[in-house]
Amino acid sequence: MNPNLLFDFSVNRESKTINVKREFAANIKLVWDCWTKPELLDLWWAPKPYQTKTKSMDFREGGSWFYAMIGPDGATHWCRADYKKIEPQKNFSGLDAFCDEEGNINTDFPRSFWTNSFSANTDRTTVDIVIKYEELEDLEKIIQLGFKEGFTTAMGNLDQYLETQFKLRNELRTDNKARVCTYLNFPGNTEEAFLFYKSVFQTEFSGNGIQRFGDLPADSDHPPIAEAVKNMVIHIELPITGNHILMGTDAPREMGFTVTQGNNMHISLEPETKDEAKRIFEELSAGGNITMPLQDMFWGAYFGSFSDKYGINWMVNYNTKNENSNQV
Structure with missing residues (x-):
């Protein structure tokens, strides 16, 4: 927080x-x-x-x-x-x-x-x-x-999880060229899965590779990372066929997350402009279930998520911190 x-x-x-x-x-x-x-x-x-x-x-x-x-x-x-x-x-x-x-x-x-x-x-x-x-x-x-401690930790963990995950994601973007990614959530075996995908596609992880919860610098304003969570993956990216990007993260149960088949995979769209992000979100989510309304987020993104009317999970993410990079 x-x-x-x-x-x-x-x-x-x-x-x-x-x-x-x-x-x-x-x-x-x-x-x-x-x-x-x-x-x-x-x-x-x-x-x-x-x-x-x-x-x-x-x-x-x-x-x-x-x-x-x-x-x-x-x-x-x-x-x-x-x-x-x-x-x-x-x-x-x-x-x-x-x-x-x-x-x-x-x-x-x-x-x-x-x-x-x-x-x-x-x-x-x-x-x-x-x-x-x-x-x-x-x-x-x-x-x-211990109501105070428990309630404080619950809210703080969610803040930290969202803020850090999107911070790492944005650090790997240097421009706002449109791209489509697939975002995967795992209950604790993200590293195992991505090492398997890496061996199949014979590519290398982007940026600094595997980013773990335990790599986060100590911060007195956030709850301490539980020992069982420190070695888990908070963010990873792997280019695969046709310049498509696989992204992934562990969703630890220690932070209150529940991963089940069906809610652990999103198609992540990254349009070139904020207007295009808004248009796609509004049209694609029509008749579906919006889980996160599209809006400016404190981690530097214009972001929203939903399941469409056919039950497919989507994310729309526009990196507002790179808005001037396309105006060259």
């Missing part, structure tokens, strides 16, 4: 609330989507080493989010959030609780009432979170269980 971004965490025992103020270097629509779309929530909601897996979500007043928190040993804890009030891109509130696999509330545990408010300031968005408990002892228990 950018060190200039606001993050404030406080506890008010008199009102029995946890208060969090968190700023993101992204516009309000993207941040709202990250809090309200299950495919994005599953990426960051769980504190490591847990991961989130949504079973169902009906984001509306009176609807609910039914999900599991899965530990590294496979232990599953079911949770349910019941939405009470929603004002799109402004705020939403609801009751959170533990439940069983069928969604029945576990009355042995207290419920917490969340109110999340979103406010925009140019290219930044602030989320104000108030979590209220009925009893002070319930609040104290949550704090003792």
Whole structure:
């Protein structure tokens, strides 16, 4: 996370609330989507080493989010959030609780009432979170269980993963000539797969070759990299037949990612202009499911992703940092 971004965490025992103020270097629509779309929530909601897996979500007043928190040993804890009030891109509130696999509330545990408010300031968005408990002892228990550390790490890991991955990708681009790539995600065996592809196509990795999570410089503004993740691949590129580029990354479960066949491969389009990126995104995503709206991102790209109406996964990426390179 950018060190200039606001993050404030406080506890008010008199009102029995946890208060969090968190700023993101992204516009309000993207941040709202990250809090309200299950495919994005599953990426960051769980504190490591847990991961989130949504079973169902009906984001509306009176609807609910039914999900599991899965530990590294496979232990599953079911949770349910019941939405009470929603004002799109402004705020939403609801009751959170533990439940069983069928969604029945576990009355042995207290419920917490969340109110999340979103406010925009140019290219930044602030989320104000108030979590209220009925009893002070319930609040104290949550704090003792490490809620602050877990919640902070979950959000920070997603920031770091996105920022670093696209930073490395942009460093390998010196211009904005149009190209098509294929982006692959693996649960931890990216290196094995790309060494195999390298032997088949008899080409060499681009740039500095294999970039690992452990190669990242220490940064006090980001959570430390877990030992199990350090040797994993954060980015790699391999030219194959016809100047096509294979790109890849590991999506560690320690960071809350779940890789399954069908969601681990994207066709990545890199148009020459921002207008062309917008046109392709809008026309190709029509009738499909947008997972990341097309917009300027804090890592220096105009980026979006979606599944088209036939279920094919796409990314559209225009490198805004090289906008002047084509004007020669």
